Amino acid sequence: MKMHEQIEADEVIERYVRRQLGEEERRAFEEHVLDCSECFEKVQEMERFVAGIGYLAEAGPLPALTRRRSWWAPVLALAFALMLIVSGLWIWKLRTSVDLLAGQQQRLARELAQAHTELAALAAKAPDTPAALPLAILDASRGSGVGTEVTVPSQARELALWIQLDPESKDGSLGIRVTDGKGRTVESVDGLRKNRYGALAVALPAGKFPQGEYTVLVFRANAHAVLGQYLVKVSVE
Amino acid sequence: MGDEATRDNIASNPEFTANADLVERIQSGDTGAEETFYRSYAARLYYLALVRVRSTHDAEDARSETFLRVLSAIRNRQLRSPGALASFCLRTLDYVVLEMQRKQMRAERLAAEEPEPAIHEYFLDDGVKAAIERTFARLKPRERDFLRMYYYDELPKEEIARRTGIASERVRLLKSRALKSFREMYLRLAKSDTKTRRKSLV
Numbered sequence A: 001m002k003m004h005e006q007i008e009a010d011e012v013i014e015r016y017v018r019r020q021l022g023e024e025e026r027r028a029f030e031e032h033v034l035d036c037s038e039c040f041e042k043v044q045e046m047e048r049f050v051a052g053i054g055y056l057a058e059a060g061p062l063p064a065l066t067r068r069r070s071w072w073a074p075v076l077a078l079a080f081a082l083m084l085i086v087s088g089l090w091i092w093k094l095r096t097s098v099d100l101l102a103g104q105q106q107r108l109a110r111e112l113a114q115a116h117t118e119l120a121a122l123a124a125k126a127p128d129t130p131a132a133l134p135l136a137i138l139d140a141s142r143g144s145g146v147g148t149e150v151t152v153p154s155q156a157r158e159l160a161l162w163i164q165l166d167p168e169s170k171d172g173s174l175g176i177r178v179t180d181g182k183g184r185t186v187e188s189v190d191g192l193r194k195n196r197y198g199a200l201a202v203a204l205p206a207g208k209f210p211q212g213e214y215t216v217l218v219f220r221a222n223a224h225a226v227l228g229q230y231l232v233k234v235s236v237e
Numbered sequence B: 001m002g003d004e005a006t007r008d009n010i011a012s013n014p015e016f017t018a019n020a021d022l023v024e025r026i027q028s029g030d031t032g033a034e035e036t037f038y039r040s041y042a043a044r045l046y047y048l049a050l051v052r053v054r055s056t057h058d059a060e061d062a063r064s065e066t067f068l069r070v071l072s073a074i075r076n077r078q079l080r081s082p083g084a085l086a087s088f089c090l091r092t093l094d095y096v097v098l099e100m101q102r103k104q105m106r107a108e109r110l111a112a113e114e115p116e117p118a119i120h121e122y123f124l125d126d127g128v129k130a131a132i133e134r135t136f137a138r139l140k141p142r143e144r145d146f147l148r149m150y151y152y153d154e155l156p157k158e159e160i161a162r163r164t165g166i167a168s169e170r171v172r173l174l175k176s177r178a179l180k181s182f183r184e185m186y187l188r189l190a191k192s193d194t195k196t197r198r199k200s201l202v
Helices: A003-009 A012-017 A023-035 A037-059 A072-125 B003-011 B014-027 B031-053 B056-075 B082-102 B105-112 B126-137 B141-152 B157-164 B168-192
Strands: A135-139 A148-152 A158-164 A174-179 A185-192 A199-205 A212-220 A226-236
Touching: A003 A012, A003 A023, A003 A037, A012 A023, A012 A037, A023 A037, A023 B031, A023 B082, A037 B031, A037 B126, A037 B141, A072 A135, A072 A158, A135 A148, A135 A226, A158 A212, A158 A226, A174 A199, A185 A199, B014 B031, B014 B056, B014 B082, B031 B056, B031 B082, B056 B082, B126 B168, B141 B157, B141 B168, B157 B168
Parallel strands: A135 A158, A148 A226
Antiparallel strands: A158 A199, A174 A185, A174 A212, A212 A226
8 A cells, every 4th residue: 555545545644633643653744745745735724623623622613512402302392392381271261261251240139139020129119019020030150950949929910930031042033832731821911021130021911820839931933943941930929 | 545555555656756856956966846845744843733732823833843853864864764744744743743832832822812713714714615505505404404413523433423313334325425515506506696606525
């Protein structure tokens, strides 16, 4: 092998610049460099290269490797961040919905209480039936299986039904039909409309309701679609 | 490179006979030959002195002193083997450096004068620094990391393999690719940067 091929194969120039040659090898190479412009130029190039790396390392643009990051680490971090954002949005939306529903519930409760007060006032004002307008309040929250109990005084001429419906729905003309425990129709009223509280308020002849259980059906007048079914237990005193 | 093989190759170097001729011309009083001798060896002796003393000032002194002694020896026919001029120069340089170190010249100068610039300032001018920085900025992070660990931190290959997460036997391949990338990028930038004349690297 010729001299330069050997120098190339053994990486002599790089090892010389990095001071990794043994004493004899170093001396032989230096003697060669003194007479070889090609090798001297290569040594200078390698010195510039290593000095350049040293300059960059000390000046800052070439920082030391601290820890090799895997490709999946930033991907996982991004996915985790996205998950947190989505969860946060979902919780925020849920809380907003809950707050909205709670607000609606409170508003309905207030309206119902106001309606009670107004009805009681109306009943009190009636000259010939002082405090004799029994009222049965029917709403979906009571459930169909429990029923609403109402006591009808013997002197009462009318029984009032307050049927709470969905205030948001637009039902148009409504009707009710009241059947007794044997399924016979006791009373039916058509052409009803929800009042400003979203309820149907109906006064029925009290004499038609002896003690017993009755079923009240609410339906749309034109479509005959049943909107609700309520159980009323009437007791007479 | 084996030491014996190296010496055999040096003996067969054509420069060997050329040096014998140069020595004869100097001995015969040819001032042109002295100038040729100086031009051929000045930069190389300076570099070899710098490697030894790690100071540009001391390297300059060591080179001057070496030239004086070698020329004196040639003129006085004290050179036993005229063909082995390079070997004689190197031995003389080593003696000169040894004497300088004994006299603690460097320590005295350091106490009296401005601090020496870092040795890499000898190899790097501002143009080369900027070119190297631009080249490194375009290398892959893995290649940048490797070149620093290998040439600056001088970590063993096993440690480099551990830090980069590759097998030890692949370090050599990584080195080869990193050097190739650096060389290609450096030359590509040099072509696009016609205003700057760059010294070649690696």
